Amino acid sequence: MMKVSGRILIRCAALTLVLTSGSAIQILDSIDDLKRINFGRSVPTHSLVLLHWFANTVTIDGYNGISLNFDPDSGDYGSHYYGNYEGLLPLGNNRYYTIGNIYQERGLQLPHHVVNPRPEYAGRNRARIIVRVRHQGRQGLQIIDEVYITQHYEMSDNQGTDYDPHQTFLITPNLLRQIRQFSMNGDQHLLMSLRNRFGSNVDDSQLRLIRNTWGSLACLGLLLRIVVQSGTSDRNNNLCNDCVLFMLLLLFIAFFILFGNANKQHA
Structure with missing residues (x-):
């Protein structure tokens, strides 16, 4: 007993702890961790489609270094600078970018299955990936050391274009490797x-x-x-x-x- x-x-x-720690961000390290996320209800399943594309687009080296093969400043794949003004992510001298705006027309475009997923997996353009760029590596590759999945609030929440901190998750290189399989x-x-x-x-x-x-x-x-x-x-x-x-x-x-x-x- x-x-x-x-x-x-x-x-x-x-x-x-989860309910009272608004600044705490849950870490997702495996497929089993993904199963615990309420995809399809509180989190759009389109987040998972976007994350699958991202995992199969970046390069991960043996030291868990993650490289972007595109320039997020150029607007590729619906990316743009993210100022983190609401303090969603760790503060400091960090440079963040969001990726995944399916309506952004400049730069390289997201593949069709991400822009127009099957109806049951659509997310009304709420899903985003946020990356923290550490520095620019050789051959012009952007080296990132943190990856998040997040989502905009529902319009009915009257929170403008802010991201929902309760539906923001830190993605580890281990999870990205599992998804790459x-x-x-x-x-x-x-x-x-x-x-x-x-x-x-x-x-x-x-x-x-x-x-x-x-x-x-x-x-x-x-x-x-x-x-x-x-x-x-x-x-x-x-x-x-x-x-x-x-x-x-x-x-x-x-x-x-x-x-x-x-x-x-x-x-």
């Missing part, structure tokens, strides 16, 4: 390998359906299936488990209250 109540107290403490092209063998490696419940018939539906973007389709649908199932299971644990805690408390009252009556 003490283990159960302790686990609940830990969960409650963690939840309180879901390359832009993949055969059936690769799809099966990725499914088995990242713990998806997709069966062989569903895998063939993904391949037939998504074609050359089948790996992206599988990533979305693993993160969005499997993640929803995992969150529902965790919620059910927490409810059971909470009920056990209430019963535990009620038992001690009744036991204490009974002892007082006999005293």
Whole structure:
């Protein structure tokens, strides 16, 4: 019983930390971490489509150095300077850029599947990637040391064009490497390998359906299936488990209250 109540107290403490620490940014280090994000509801699934494209566009070296192969000052891929005036990200002598404005027309354009994703994965141009540029490397490559996914507030929130700090996440090089395994092209063998490696419940018939539906973007389709649908199932299971644990805690408390009252009556 003490283990159960302790686990609940830990969960409650963690939840309180998230709710009361507006400046804290959650770190996403793996596909499993992505599953815990509420894609499709509080976070547009288009964020995941954009992140998949980004992971397969940048270069990552053996020292976790991430290089952009385009100039964000030029407006490539919907990029522009981000002043961080609202203090969303760490302050200091940092230079940030946002990437992913699908309506920005200058510079290199985002690929069609990012600009016009399948209807169920559209995000009304709210999703963005923010990078912190450290310096310019050899051959003119921009070296970045931090990557975030974020989103603009909903228009109904009346927050203007600010980004939502509660839906801003720091992306590690390890997560980018995992996403890069879901390359832009993949055969059936690769799809099966990725499914088995990242713990998806997709069966062989569903895998063939993904391949037939998504074609050359089948790996992206599988990533979305693993993160969005499997993640929803995992969150529902965790919620059910927490409810059971909470009920056990209430019963535990009620038992001690009744036991204490009974002892007082006999005293």
